[in-house]
Amino acid sequence: MALFPAEVGVDAATGALTARTGRYEKRLSEMEGLFRDGAAWARAAEAGDPLVYAVEEYRAEGSDLFFGTTTIEAGEVGGEFFMTRGHFHARADRGEVYGTLSGEGLLVLEDREGRAETVPMRPGGLAFIPPGWAHRSVNTGAEPLVFTWVCNLDAGHDYGPIRARGMRLLVVAGAAGAEVVDSKGRG
Ligand code: MN
Helix, strand or coil: CCCCCCCCCECCCCCCECCCCEEEEEEHHHCCCCCCCHHHHHHHHHCCCCEEEEEEEECCECECEEEEEEEECCCEECCEECECCCEEECCCCCCEEEEEEECCEEEEEEECCCCEEEEEECCCCEEEECCCEEEEEEECCCCCEEEEEEEECCCCEECHHHHHHCCCEEEEEECCEEEEEECCCCC
């Protein structure tokens, strides 16, 4: 299959691509068990079920790479900011690059040995996600957090471990803004 160069425009405020091969959205009701306050999650999911994030992608079969955008809306559930589900790559030798276009947030990472890190997400910044590190992005601002990502097509997604036990670091709204809480030992 022949692959041809292409320009793909990105709306930095919305994450919309001028050419895309796919899009999906995650509403709050589809994120059961991911926020620490399950009662607050249930109330918010029933009261309007807001959009939490959307992903648009440009995927050319036959390439080794694909790319796209993720746009996380501003909001919180029980004091915990809107975020993506979080995943490991199915292949342990596949990393990823994020580039923030607008908004502000935190990239939360942890490896399979339990080490945890955060990387700021702000316009102009690139974040390196090493192979073997689960990653979740969190919108800590008042506007949508929009970022691009570039990944290997064969990286695959493994959502299971995060769905089962969450991530070690939580990002919550504190008195002085976003705070990172280490849940290790919380049980
Ligand atoms: Mn990924």
